[in-house]
Each structure stands twice: as structure tokens, then as C-alpha cells.
Amino acid sequence: MDVTGSDQADVLQALADESVREVLARLDxxxxxxKDLADTMDLSLPTVYRRLDTLEELDLVVSRTEPASDGNHYKVYECNFDSTVIKLADGAFEVDVYRRESAAERFAGLWRELSDR
Structure with missing residues (x-):
């Protein structure tokens, strides 16, 4: 998936932040x-949440709600891409983000391929 316009600059800016890269590495x-990220990365919880918010806005991470044993709920975050390619072409940067597909998306793609035959 090509990232275009301001999203492209936002992805590059986010990836320039060392703590963002470390969050992504841990989530990979x-x-x-x-809380787990904050505890293992020596970052404050508000800092981790700011990084996660940025990454969610860029669709580089996704979250899901998990139930805790005490009856409360908490969010768990995971990477939403397999790779990012940054290219320099004709004096301009291009950012390609190769997103992970859900099982439903893979099935729909397979179904489309079979229908086209």
C-alpha cells in the first residue's frame, strides 16, 4: 500500500523517533x-500512550480489548504491517507500507482469484 501526502511525512516523522521504533520492535x-511496554522500556505510561496513539492513527498498530482476571479490561497492541519500504525516486521519498491481512481479507482475496478464473 502506497502512503501518500501528509501520511507519508507523518510515517517518516514517526519512524524518526527512537522510542517509536522501540515500541514497534517490542510489538513485533x-x-x-x-503498561507492559512502559515497564520494559523505561518510558512513562503517558509517553507510551502518545506513541501508541500516533502509531494507531497511522494504522501501523492495532489494538484489541482483553479481559483481565480481575474482571477489568485492557488494550493489547500489535503491529499491523509486515514491512515498510522507503524509496528515494526523482528527488522525492516514497513510503510503501505492506500491511498484514486478516484471515477474512485473505479469504476474500482467494475467493476473488477463484471467481476470476
Whole structure:
């Protein structure tokens, strides 16, 4: 998926932040809560939430609500892409983000391919 316009600049700006890159690296290992990220990264919880909000706005992470054993709920975050390619072409940067597909999206794609035959 090509990232265009201001989103492209926003992705580049976000990835320039070392703590954003570390959050992504941790989430690539396993889905985690914001508290877990804060505890393991030596960052404040508000800082982690700001980074996660930015990454969610850019659709680089997704969240889901998990029930806790005490009856409360909390969000767990995970990466929403497999790779990002930054290219320099004709003096301009291009950002391609290759998103992960859900099982439903993969099935729909397979169904389209079979229908086209």
C-alpha cells in the first residue's frame, strides 16, 4: 500500500523517533499492553500512550480489548504491517507500507482469484 501526502511525512516523522521504533520492535515480538511496554522500556505510561496513539492513527498498530482476571479490561497492541519500504525516486521519498491481512481479507482475496478464473 502506497502512503501518500501528509501520511507519508507523518510515517517518516514517526519512524524518526527512537522510542517509536522501540515500541514497534517490542510489538513485533508479541502483542503487549501499554503498561507492559512502559515497564520494559523505561518510558512513562503517558509517553507510551502518545506513541501508541500516533502509531494507531497511522494504522501501523492495532489494538484489541482483553479481559483481565480481575474482571477489568485492557488494550493489547500489535503491529499491523509486515514491512515498510522507503524509496528515494526523482528527488522525492516514497513510503510503501505492506500491511498484514486478516484471515477474512485473505479469504476474500482467494475467493476473488477463484471467481476470476
Amino acid at each position: 515480538e508479541t502483542p503487549r499492553s501499554a
